[in-house]
Amino acid sequence: xKLLVTSSPHIHSGSRTSRLMGSVLIALIPALAAGVWFFxxxxxxxxxxxxxxxxLSEWLYRMVTRQSNTLPDLSAAVTxxxxxxxxxxxxxxxxxxxxxxxxxxxxxxxxxxxxxxxFNPALAARAFLVLFWPSWMVRYAAPGTSLDPLSVSVDxxxxxxxxxxxxxxxxxxxxxxxVFLGNxxxxxxxxxxxxxxxxxxxxxxxxxISWRIPxxxxxxxxxxxxxxxxxxxxxLWMLYSLMGGGVLLGAFFMATDYATSPVTPMGQLIYGVxxxxxxxxxxxxxxxPEGVTYAILxxxxxxxxxxxxxxxxxxxxxxxxxVQ
Amino acid sequence: MRKLFWGGIHPExxxxxxxxxxxxxxxxxxxxxxxxxxxxxxxxxxxxxVGDQVKMGQKIGDGxxxxxxxxxxxxxxxxxxxxxPHPGGSEALSVVxxxxxxxxxxxxxxxxxxxxxxxxxxxxxxxRDAGIVGMGGAAFPxxxxxxxxxxxxxxxxxxxxxxxxxxxxxxxxxxxxxEQVIRGTETLIHTLAxxxxxIAIEDNKQEAIRILKDALPxxxxxxxRVLPTRYPQGAEKQLIQAVTNRQxxxxxxxxxxxxxxxxxxxxAAVYQAVYEGKPVTRRIVTVTGDGAAAPKNMIFRIGTSxxxxxxxxxxxxxxxxxxxxxxxxxxxAQKDLAVPVLKGTNAILCLKATVPQSKTQTCIRCAKCVxxxxxxLQPLYLYRFEQAGNWKELEKLHLTDCIxxxxxxxxxxxxxxxxxxxxxxxxxxxxxxxx
Numbered sequence: 001x002k003l004l005v006t007s008s009p010h011i012h013s014g015s016r017t018s019r020l021m022g023s024v025l026i027a028l029i030p031a032l033a034a035g036v037w038f039f040x041x042x043x044x045x046x047x048x049x050x051x052x053x054x055x056l057s058e059w060l061y062r063m064v065t066r067q068s069n070t071l072p073d074l075s076a077a078v079t080x081x082x083x084x085x086x087x088x089x090x091x092x093x094x095x096x097x098x099x100x101x102x103x104x105x106x107x108x109x110x111x112x113x114x115x116x117x118x119f120n121p122a123l124a125a126r127a128f129l130v131l132f133w134p135s136w137m138v139r140y141a142a143p144g145t146s147l148d149p150l151s152v153s154v155d156x157x158x159x160x161x162x163x164x165x166x167x168x169x170x171x172x173x174x175x176x177x178x179v180f181l182g183n184x185x186x187x188x189x190x191x192x193x194x195x196x197x198x199x200x201x202x203x204x205x206x207x208x209i210s211w212r213i214p215x216x217x218x219x220x221x222x223x224x225x226x227x228x229x230x231x232x233x234x235x236l237w238m239l240y241s242l243m244g245g246g247v248l249l250g251a252f253f254m255a256t257d258y259a260t261s262p263v264t265p266m267g268q269l270i271y272g273v274x275x276x277x278x279x280x281x282x283x284x285x286x287x288x289p290e291g292v293t294y295a296i297l298x299x300x301x302x303x304x305x306x307x308x309x310x311x312x313x314x315x316x317x318x319x320x321x322x323v324q
Numbered sequence: 325m326r327k328l329f330w331g332g333i334h335p336e337x338x339x340x341x342x343x344x345x346x347x348x349x350x351x352x353x354x355x356x357x358x359x360x361x362x363x364x365x366x367x368x369x370x371x372x373x374v375g376d377q378v379k380m381g382q383k384i385g386d387g388x389x390x391x392x393x394x395x396x397x398x399x400x401x402x403x404x405x406x407x408x409p410h411p412g413g414s415e416a417l418s419v420v421x422x423x424x425x426x427x428x429x430x431x432x433x434x435x436x437x438x439x440x441x442x443x444x445x446x447x448x449x450x451x452r453d454a455g456i457v458g459m460g461g462a463a464f465p466x467x468x469x470x471x472x473x474x475x476x477x478x479x480x481x482x483x484x485x486x487x488x489x490x491x492x493x494x495x496x497x498x499x500x501x502x503e504q505v506i507r508g509t510e511t512l513i514h515t516l517a518x519x520x521x522x523i524a525i526e527d528n529k530q531e532a533i534r535i536l537k538d539a540l541p542x543x544x545x546x547x548x549r550v551l552p553t554r555y556p557q558g559a560e561k562q563l564i565q566a567v568t569n570r571q572x573x574x575x576x577x578x579x580x581x582x583x584x585x586x587x588x589x590x591x592a593a594v595y596q597a598v599y600e601g602k603p604v605t606r607r608i609v610t611v612t613g614d615g616a617a618a619p620k621n622m623i624f625r626i627g628t629s630x631x632x633x634x635x636x637x638x639x640x641x642x643x644x645x646x647x648x649x650x651x652x653x654x655x656x657a658q659k660d661l662a663v664p665v666l667k668g669t670n671a672i673l674c675l676k677a678t679v680p681q682s683k684t685q686t687c688i689r690c691a692k693c694v695x696x697x698x699x700x701l702q703p704l705y706l707y708r709f710e711q712a713g714n715w716k717e718l719e720k721l722h723l724t725d726c727i728x729x730x731x732x733x734x735x736x737x738x739x740x741x742x743x744x745x746x747x748x749x750x751x752x753x754x755x756x757x758x759x
Binding site: 001003004005006007008009010011012013015016017019020073075113114115210258259261262263264265268307311312313314315316317318 | 653655658673687688695697705722734
């Protein structure tokens with residue numbers, strides 16, 4: 001009998017990259033469903049376009065550069081869905097496709113592939129699209145508008161999102177319940193706080209993400225908007241700040257991206273707080289009403305440095321040991 | 325879940341496979357192979373030669389310094405003194421004894437009615453003469469450990485965690501011979517005079533907990549501490565942290581934080597040496613795994629080959645892929661079943677299924693390795709720097725603190741061979757330092 005000799009450990013948890021990515025896809029279903037509910041079937045087709053663009057460019061890029069096929073790890077699919085979540089439902093299909101290709105080839109592939117990329121591919125692609133085609137990227141449809149899924153681009157009159165009101169500054173015209181459910185203008189995946197909380201809760205429950213980044217992110221946004229409230233009612237202002245834009249999508253799905261966030265517990269907390277502080281600063285002092293994308297991208301750049309600055313306390317170097 | 329130390333994992337226990345019955349004494353082997361190195365420290369030198377008649381329990385090897393003597397585990401004739409395969413990997417000088425099946429006892433060690441009349445020095449002497457080593461697997465000579473703890477410790481911890489999956493040897497020992505563990509512990513207390521004595525056991529051993537509770541005298545100074553099950557709680561540093569909330573400083577021994585940890589089976593061996601006058605010549609071994617035909621706990625003579633042991637336990641399946649000495653997290657895979665059961669062998673694990681290697685092996689920085697590492701390390705960076713041959717960074721990130729518990733490899737979604745590379749990295753660091 002030939003016995004196998006390998007190094008310990010000899011058992012494995014069964015965790016796989018593809019399963020983690022699959023869990024993220026599952027967790028995005030509520031947000032996508034809400035997007036389709038409020039903006040119609042076009043939101044779904046747009047998502048299909050970004051996903052296809054990501055899958056195709058990943059496959060082609062890996063083939064051209066003679067690397068293994070990484071489609072089965074599902075990370076390209078996740079990037080595709082995440083990118084769609086950050087687009088207005090009225091965005092033209094070609095725009096979505098360009099974003100997908102940019103995310104996979106430039107942001108991820110050229111840097112070295114999965115795990116090596118410095119910036120969140122979906123967010124970096126969104127930032128790229130905003131720079132080149134701002135008019136398409138900030139044109140939001142009103143919830144319930146019928147957008148033709150068959151035409152490549154749709155012409156609509158942009159609808160004010162809660163953040164537009166808050167930039168004035170004024171409290172949004174939508175009720176808190178509408179904002180919670182997602183009955184407001186915005187990007188496909190960001191509108192429904194309920195759906196994002198469901199998805200985020202699922203990721204936490206399945207231990208796909210740790211609580212540190214979302215809690216630090218949401219906590220710091222909540223605290224800052226409460227203290228530096230611009231509304232008559234600070235609590236209302238805080239709640240609209242949390243749910244009126246992309247903070248929940250960012251905190252649960254974007255800032256928690258493995259490759260572009262720190263791995264040390266303290267690093268994750270600082271990173272989350274950094275995202276929150278920058279988001280509020282960009283919203284209060286920036287040109288655009290929203291700041292989530294740039295806040296997370298800036299913190300992405302700090303992720304590896306944060307790891308080096310916050311190594312876990314070495315075992316056995318705490319005070320209080322010794323004989324009592 | 326309450327966590328008493330950072331990190332750790334919850335692998336499937338598989339303990340029900342082998343649990344439940346008293347350990348069965350295995351049929352006597354025709355031959356035993358006794359390696360002269362069965363402990364951490366210096367190897368023994370044989371004190372017998374080919375052709376000698378030896379008695380059961382007679383000392384056949386001894387040495388200086390950190391060393392525990394080796395005893396004949398059967399009576400009979402020495403037929404060879406030569407290198408033989410060792411479960412540790414390579415070959416080791418071994419004394420081979422052909423069994424005469426009489427078990428003629430050696431009476432060098434004398435039984436005592438009680439440990440109360442013995443001085444600490446006398447007890448340490450008996451522990452050494454009986455060749456007792458840590459029976460939980462690490463096999464550090466117990467007398468050396470106890471000696472270095474004299475006057476230094478306020479905690480004696482008896483490790484009954486048995487946190488590795490599959491293994492139920494200590495569990496079975498406690499359920500069958502609780503008084504041996506308790507008396508052995510009392511003997512150690514008598515020697516070390518700690519303020520606190522804790523038997524630490526995980527909550528997945530309810531039967532053993534009940535039996536120990538019943539067996540502990542009402543006025544006993546021994547505290548039974550039930551810990552929430554979590555691997556690697558039985559690792560010395562983690563157990564000390566779980567029980568006392570103290571952390572052993574890097575490179576230091578438990579005595580540095582006032583603790584001495586002994587395995588439950590070691591305590592029982594102390595009992596057998598002091599009360600019964602018996603050196604370590606046999607032990608309980610769990611023969612288990614999905615490849616074992618009839619998983620169970622058996623009492624084997626030290627030196628019984630793995631092959632014989634597996635046969636005695638009912639054999640193993642044709643499609644068994646791996647045979648391990650020890651548990652699935654830290655056990656050593658064997659290529660040759662001629663290797664013998666040692667003092668520190670707590671399990672022979674036969675596994676059919678092996679971990680399939682992933683093809684891509686790309687770290688995605690999921691940080692799961694960081695969150696499970698009980699030594700507060702960052703396995704993903706250690707791996708990265710090991711791959712790059714960056715020894716300076718490896719030292720800076722304290723690679724040498726790694727206890728090789730396997731939690732990171734177990735958890736890694738990319739199935740990177742983390743522990744394997746860390747072991748190689750440590751070796752390289754050592755060599756780089758020498759040069």
